Amino acid sequence: MPAGGRFRKLDSYAVEEAGAEIGLSRAGSYRAAQRGDIPTEKNGRFLRVPRRRWNRIRNRILRIEEAT
Secondary structure, X not given: OOHHHOOOXXXXXXXXXXXXXXXXXXXXXXXXXXXXXXXXXXXOOEEEEEHHHXXXXXXXXXXXXXXX
């Protein structure tokens, strides 16, 4: 994480962007983040999803969906 604990846009997704990648609505994305299904970190008043961590989780989810 960059100095000062701040995310750059390239290092993270907005919650609704991350959720949309797996087919969730905006509200569904925030519910998943609240449950802990989408990892988030606070950046000022915004919730951001760490890009590397989310990419690993998303890839696992998509592999499971392909297998079923």
